[in-house]
Amino acid sequence: MAEDTNSMNICQLLIPQNKERTIYDGFIESLGQEFHLKIELPANRDLTFCRIHCDVNLMNILRGYLQIIKTRLQQCSSIPTFLEELKSIVYLAVKQNKELKALNTAPYLYEKLIQEIAIVKWDKVVEIDESFKKVKLKTVDGAEREHYITVHISSQYPNEIPECSTDLPSEFILLWNNSMTLADVIKQFDKVVERHQIFWNCLDEIDRSTWVLEPENPRRKDNARRIALGNNSSVQIIVNPLHPTHLPECRFLGADKVVKPLRDNMNKSVHLWNTSHSILHNLQALMEITFPSQISSKKEDFCLECSICYLYRLEGEIPDKVCEFPACSKPFHQACLYEWLRSLPTSNQSLTKYGFKNIYGECPYCSQPITARLEDK
Ligand SMILES: [Zn+2]
Ligand SMILES: [Zn+2]
Structure with missing residues (x-):
């Protein structure tokens, strides 16, 4: 009885499976790892003839120790010493295995x-x-x-x-x-990096000389810029990094009265785009204007808050819708204006074929006709 109590103390996770106490099953723990183990003794409990079954992981770790286990276990006279021996061998094997693994890689x-x-x-x-x-x-x-x-x-x-x-x-x-x-x-x-020098030269010139409304803090990878043109209007350009001096994609935003003449100038002279000049030089030459510069103006002049929510940036959007009535010219977020118009019974909604929802109504400030457009998500 004493012998079994001892064996339980040494290997608490190993449980006798039969009355004769010739079969033990359970786990052996070593250095934070647990391995499944089963020990079978012959009816006379002669340790020389015992059989050990273990899981694949323990088997792999013990592979080089089989002879040692055999010799040492045969010298044991009782189950507790037998388990103690086994535990110390497993400990050494696991420890060495961990050291080897670490050595092979890190x-x-x-x-x-x-x-x-x-x-x-x-x-x-x-x-x-x-x-x-x-x-x-x-x-x-x-x-x-x-x-x-x-x-x-x-x-x-x-x-x-x-x-x-x-x-x-x-x-x-x-x-x-x-x-x-x-x-x-x-x-x-x-x-x-060398190949992109002209790309960054062009964009650095824009960032230095104009008011870039978006992105707020351009990263080296950003190839789009929204440049302030004045009076709540701006142009968004998307530069091809592989052809940085070619005509970029341009999108005008803001009141029609401001951007239409600029867009018309550009369309009429687009053939004059000169790839040996910088983007900024070409844009200004074709639109026939000088962009508001960091020397002659303040950024705040172009970052006017939305006349509905009184914020400049709302969920990443800036107020890019402007009332077309010159005496009003209030800027709005498209979403704010859309919600405002939707709440009025006099407004009319329509769906366009490009996945946009349009709503027509009256400007909250001057009551002139105004349209808001929202992407139909
Ligand atoms: Zn707003
Ligand atoms: Zn208005």
Whole structure:
């Protein structure tokens, strides 16, 4: 009886399965891992002839220890010593297995990456996570602009191509073989950065000289700009990163009386677009105006709040609908104006074939006819 109490203390998860106490079943725990185990003794409980069944994981870990187990277990005289021996062998095996696993991956990779970073130079490293799975690198172009690339390192690196995320306006495709290093990543990244110089020159000129209403804080990858034209009107341009000096996609927003003449000027002279000039130069030449500049005006002059909700930005939208009646010219969010008009019995709604809902009614300020348009989601 004492013998079984002892065995229960050593291996609390191992339970006798029969009255004769020749079959034990349960779990053996070691270093936070649990393994399924079954021990069968012959009827005379002679330990020399015992059989051990264990789960695949434990089997794999014990593979190199089978002879040791056999010899040591045969020297045991009782079940408690037998279990104690088994537990210590499992402990050693699990411990060594963990050390081997760690050795095969991490330290080797750390060392390799540290060597690679030394070649790239540490001042290019912006961020590196504890496990070396993510390395963020910086490069500076000829115009002193900073560009970033984050390299995601897998445990199979360099045999597996590292995934890269960048702030480029176009997709970055890394050409890779397993003899390449982080220096090759930077080299290829630099080449693409070099190719986009004219793109950033054009957009930097716009950001510097005009009032960009959107995006609020342009990132290097952003190829769209909404430029203030004055009097609640603006033009949104979408630049092709691969052909930055070509005519961008243009969309005029604001009161018709302001934007129609500009749009007409542009349409009539579109053939005069000169790809050897910058986008800003071309836009101003074709529209025959000078955009409000950061020297001659304040941004607030163009960021007028919505006359319904009194906010400038509402769920990311800016008030881009303006009352067409010149003496009024109140700006509204399309959504605010839409809701306002919808609440009035005098307004009429219609659905357009492009997935927009139009509503016609009267301006809340001057009672002149006004239309609001909402995307039909
Ligand atoms: Zn509003
Ligand atoms: Zn009005």
